[in-house]
Amino acid sequence: SxxxxxxxxxxxxxxxxxxxxxxxxxxxxxxLQWYRQNSGRGLVHLILIRSNEREKHSGRLRVTLxxxxxxxxxxxxxxRAADTASYFCATDxxxxxxxxxxFGKGTLLTVNP
Amino acid sequence: EADIYQxxxxxxxxxxxxxxxxxxxxMGHDKMYWYQQDPGMELHLIHYSYGVNSTEKGDLSSExxxxxxxxxxxxxxxxxxxxxxxxxxxxxxxxxxxxxxxxGTRLTVT
Numbered sequence: 050s051x052x053x054x055x056x057x058x059x060x061x062x063x064x065x066x067x068x069x070x071x072x073x074x075x076x077x078x079x080x081l082q083w084y085r086q087n088s089g090r091g092l093v094h095l096i097l098i099r100s101n102e103r104e105k106h107s108g109r110l111r112v113t114l115x116x117x118x119x120x121x122x123x124x125x126x127x128x129r130a131a132d133t134a135s136y137f138c139a140t141d142x143x144x145x146x147x148x149x150x151x152f153g154k155g156t157l158l159t160v161n162p
Numbered sequence: 163e164a165d166i167y168q169x170x171x172x173x174x175x176x177x178x179x180x181x182x183x184x185x186x187x188x189m190g191h192d193k194m195y196w197y198q199q200d201p202g203m204e205l206h207l208i209h210y211s212y213g214v215n216s217t218e219k220g221d222l223s224s225e226x227x228x229x230x231x232x233x234x235x236x237x238x239x240x241x242x243x244x245x246x247x248x249x250x251x252x253x254x255x256x257x258x259x260x261x262x263x264x265x266g267t268r269l270t271v272t
Contacts, residue, residue: 091168091254154203
């Protein structure tokens with residue numbers, strides 16, 4: 050069954066606006082990560098948040114984690130056209146192999162100039 | 163930019179052919195992974211390795227096989243390609259939790 054589910058599936062905004070993407074998962078986790086994928090390319094790691102953390106920042110990125118609701122959000126502030134990409138959350142299930150990740154279906158973000 | 167490489171980047175091949183997708187990394191990571199991804203869809207783990215001579219099947223059943231006889235090299239082989247194998251194949255490696263991805267191989271089987 051799907052561990053990570055992103056919402057929305059697609060998001061279109063204007064340059065300068067903020068973009069928020071959500072991820073829900075089903076089982077207990079050790080960590081949750083967010084990755085970015087430009088069209089037809091490999092994924093690039095953006096940020097990792099541990100299960101005992103509630104919020105984390107990295108540049109224009111802000112990630113929150115609510116383990117009671119099994120959900121996370123990724124906020125990109127002051128978006129740029131270059132932020133256009135697909136964004137995936139990935140979880141590793143606690144109690145199992147820590148290094149295997151389960152990816153969600155992703156959110157396709159389009160930032161219009 | 164991650165030091166993980168995949169060749170070929172694009173491959174169009176006929177049904178029944180044997181193919182090997184190459185993946186190599188120069189970071190000395192013990193853990194390596196193969197994912198299959200259809201356009202606009204999620205990644206599915208098909209194989210992983212936690213070190214030399216260690217390989218495991220992933221969550222998605224695949225007719226491919228892998229080998230890990232050197233730390234830096236994790237090739238994936240399809241003995242007889244079929245149109246259902248058409249997809250993008252992504253290789254990744256990790257030291258801990260963060261995975262580093264190669265650029266992918268887009269495979270089309272005609």
